[in-house]
Structure formats: structure tokens, C-alpha cells
Amino acid sequence: MKRVGVIGGGQLAWMMGDAAKKLGVELVVQTPSSDDPAVAIAQDAILANVDDALSTEILAKRTDIITFENEFVNLDALSLIQDQGFCFRPRLEALTPLLDKYDQRSYLQNLGLPVPQFFALSQPKNLSSQIEQLGFPLVLKSRRHGYDGQGTFIIEDLASLQQKLNLHSIDVASSQAQFLIEEFVPFERELAIIAARSVEGEVVTYPVVETQQEQQVCRRVIAPADLTPNQVAEIEAIAHTLLNSLEVVGVFGIELFLTKAGKILINEIAPRTHNSGHFSIDACETSQFEQHLRAVCGLPLANPALHCASAVMVNLLGYEISTSHYHSQRQKLAAIPQAFVHWYGKTESRPGRKLGHVTVLSDDQSRDTMITIAHTIESIWYPS
Structure with missing residues (x-):
């Protein structure tokens, strides 16, 4: 049985829990607080800040592979651990050009990829x-x-x-x-794609999605995005070029702009599982979290395709300072046909904090239908 160390213990690590059980993988998380969501599903936890390299060295000795839930790490310190023979996936060299956004922009530009x-x-x-x-x-x-x-x-x-x-x-x-x-890019829509690359270099991509932000925080994700085949092919090609250039092992999220002229520009790269891929838990043959564990454990990648016509994912964001678990709202959300409610078990709410998400599947591929469902969810969740 593989033991995978995860640097970070928030909801992204928490959502690896079901996939880990399915694959027979044990998770060990490094995270600051025993109240962090992933502590509840992990086989073991090291309570330390994610950039505490001494604690990561302990994590390395308890696990077979180390991966990342977030990128707020000290690569110089981690490289000393990697030099001892411990395995990081993705490798640290793949993260090096991405953690500083200027370096990231420069790297993408040097690859000939479209950036602002x-x-x-x-x-x-x-x-x-x-x-x-x-x-x-x-x-x-x-x-x-x-x-x-x-x-x-x-x-x-x-x-x-x-x-x-x-x-x-x-x-x-x-x-x-x-x-x-x-x-400043006056975009028509914001888009994203989740892509995974295996140890052997196989790359698979999830459906391109539309993401809708409010106050620069993702509120909704519509899968698939309403795009031309050429636009989808261009975005998939960007994902293949980037992951192969970096020799990534694992899942990356790529955020993009679609301009009014139909041009694709890369916004940002997330070197990990990503909010724009949460729909995959309920809407795809293989979730992004299972795919990530498959990749880092050296298992074959699995089918990322949708098993429904479309889906909409809505983030449940905090709108007040509270310790409520919002049981009444969650019950109403769960009553929506083909709805799946994911509650992260955080102990307190504050404005803008991601407390959970809801995914609704549909046999209708209409963007207007997805937006109507999203507004229904938000009318239940947010006070009028």
C-alpha cells in the first residue's frame, strides 16, 4: 500500500480521501491545525506550517511520495530533502518556474504560449x-x-x-x-482546464469549463464550456505543451481568458488540483483527485470524460462570521434534483471563505439552464 504525503490539509487534500480509499492509498498530511479538513480523513497528520521544511522531512520519512495541496512552500529547503532521495510529485523542478507569477509569465511566453x-x-x-x-x-x-x-x-x-x-x-x-x-484583458468569458500527466508521460485533459468570478473569487463552474471545436483543441494543446515541457507528474489547473475577438490567453497556472475541477467528483468517470493520486502513485490514468450532458458547480462561500453548519440550507440544496452537496467541515465561517460546494448534473447542455440552476443554489444559500 502506497503512503502519500500531502503538503497542505485544506479541502483539496480532504477531497482526496474517497479516491485514496478506492485506490488503497494512505494519506499523511502536513497542515497547521488539527481542525483543518483533511486531518479527519488522513491516516496520520503532522501539525506544522506547509513551508516548515523540517516537518516535511519527517513527512518524507513516513511516506513513499510527497505531493502538494498548495504551492506556498519553500522550494530551496525542499530541494535539500529531494537531494536525499525522497520523491516529490510533481518534481520540484516543475514548480520552480511557476510559483513566482512573473517567472510563470516569462516561462509561458518562452514556450510560445499566449499570455497577456x-x-x-x-x-x-x-x-x-x-x-x-x-x-x-x-x-x-x-x-x-x-x-x-x-x-x-x-x-x-x-x-x-x-x-x-x-x-x-x-x-x-x-x-x-x-x-x-x-x-487588463476585457474578456468575454473566463475558462479553465484540468490536465493530468502520468509518470510515463501520458497526458489526459478534462472538459474545458467556464468559470464565473465575483469579487475575483470563483462562484460558479459550468461544464463543458460553450466553445468551438478549434478553441477546445487550442486549449488542450496548451495543456499538453505545458505539462510535457515541465515533465509534470500529477494534476494541474490552467485558467484562461477568452477575449471578445475569440482569442485564448493564459491567466494563471495552479500546479495542483483546482477549484475549477471539483465538478469532476460527481460528473466525470474519474475525479481530478483520483486522477492526481493515480498519477503520483504511478498508476495508469483513467477516463476523464463527463458521464452526463453537463454540470454546474457552485461554491458555497461564507457571508458572515459564524460557527453555524447551515444544516437547513444544505438540506434544501440536497433536495435539488441530481444535486451533490460537499461540505468541508470547517469550524468557522467568514466572508469569502470556501465552506463547501454543490454540483448539479443535467441532461441539458444549455448554458442558460446551468446558470438558472446556479442562481437557484445561490438563492437558497445566500440571505436575500
Whole structure:
């Protein structure tokens, strides 16, 4: 029986639990708190911050393989563990160009993959002319540790840019080194694709989905996205190019923009299972979590296809500070035909926190139908 160490113990690791049982895999998580969701399903837990490399060394000695639930790690420290012969999947070299968003953009550009225009604030030469070339609004992004919209700011003018930089540091040079600037993309829709690559180099892709964000946090995912065959083929090709170039083992999430002119641009890469793939638990032959464990354990990849015409996944986000488990709302959600409610067991709610999700399957592939179902879910979950 394989023992897989997981750095991180949130809902992504928690959702590996059923797949681990199915595959006969034991999970050991490294996570800060005994209240973190994955502690309840793991065979063992090391209570430590995810960037605590000394604790990761203990994790390595208790497991056969180490994988990641999140990317907030210290690669330099982990490389010393890898050098001792311990196995990380994906390998650390695959994460190296991705964790800093400027490095990620540069890597994608060097592969010839489509990305928005960007530059690093830490390179002040021609700064004013570069900003002038992009024009306002533009996007200011933290180079590290941003997720769910955190660390991403829409900037309307030069004064707002300077104010935002000054808020983050009294040392302007230090502040600039934390950020990159991108063109603002007036997209028609946001898209995502989950892709997996095996030890042998086989790549499989899940259906391309449409993601809908509010306040820069994912609210809904519609599978499959309403796209032309050429657009789907282009996105699948991006996934194959990226995973093969990095020699990834495991699941990656790739977020994209579809512009009004029909152009595909890569937004961000998540080197792990991803919120945009949660629909796969109930709607696909193989969930992204089972696929990830199959990949990292050296098992054959399985069929990622939908077994229904379409599905919609809605995140259940906190809207108040509370310790409620929201049993009444969850019962109403579960009563929706072909609905599957996933509750992460978090001990407290706060605005914007992901507490669970609902996936509803449908025999109707209409985007309007999926949006109507999503609004029904949200009318039950959120106070009017």
C-alpha cells in the first residue's frame, strides 16, 4: 500500500480521501491545525506550517511520495530533502518556474504560449513608457502567494498605482519587487482546464469549463464550456505543451481568458488540483483527485470524460462570521434534483471563505439552464 504525503490539509487534500480509499492509498498530511479538513480523513497528520521544511522531512520519512495541496512552500529547503532521495510529485523542478507569477509569465511566453502583455515592477527602466503602452486600467499582481483574487488589483490611473505600492511597503524598491504589471484583458468569458500527466508521460485533459468570478473569487463552474471545436483543441494543446515541457507528474489547473475577438490567453497556472475541477467528483468517470493520486502513485490514468450532458458547480462561500453548519440550507440544496452537496467541515465561517460546494448534473447542455440552476443554489444559500 502506497503512503502519500500531502503538503497542505485544506479541502483539496480532504477531497482526496474517497479516491485514496478506492485506490488503497494512505494519506499523511502536513497542515497547521488539527481542525483543518483533511486531518479527519488522513491516516496520520503532522501539525506544522506547509513551508516548515523540517516537518516535511519527517513527512518524507513516513511516506513513499510527497505531493502538494498548495504551492506556498519553500522550494530551496525542499530541494535539500529531494537531494536525499525522497520523491516529490510533481518534481520540484516543475514548480520552480511557476510559483513566482512573473517567472510563470516569462516561462509561458518562452514556450510560445499566449499570455497577456506583462512586465516586472522590479525592472524600473522605461517604466513610464511601458505603462503608457499598456494604458489604464491595468492589473497589479503580487508575484507570490496570491489566490482567490488576493494580491490582484485593478488599477485605474498612475496615482492609484503609486498609492497601492506605498500601502504595501515604506521601501518603494522592496514594494515594486513584490509585483508585476499586466495588461487588463476585457474578456468575454473566463475558462479553465484540468490536465493530468502520468509518470510515463501520458497526458489526459478534462472538459474545458467556464468559470464565473465575483469579487475575483470563483462562484460558479459550468461544464463543458460553450466553445468551438478549434478553441477546445487550442486549449488542450496548451495543456499538453505545458505539462510535457515541465515533465509534470500529477494534476494541474490552467485558467484562461477568452477575449471578445475569440482569442485564448493564459491567466494563471495552479500546479495542483483546482477549484475549477471539483465538478469532476460527481460528473466525470474519474475525479481530478483520483486522477492526481493515480498519477503520483504511478498508476495508469483513467477516463476523464463527463458521464452526463453537463454540470454546474457552485461554491458555497461564507457571508458572515459564524460557527453555524447551515444544516437547513444544505438540506434544501440536497433536495435539488441530481444535486451533490460537499461540505468541508470547517469550524468557522467568514466572508469569502470556501465552506463547501454543490454540483448539479443535467441532461441539458444549455448554458442558460446551468446558470438558472446556479442562481437557484445561490438563492437558497445566500440571505436575500
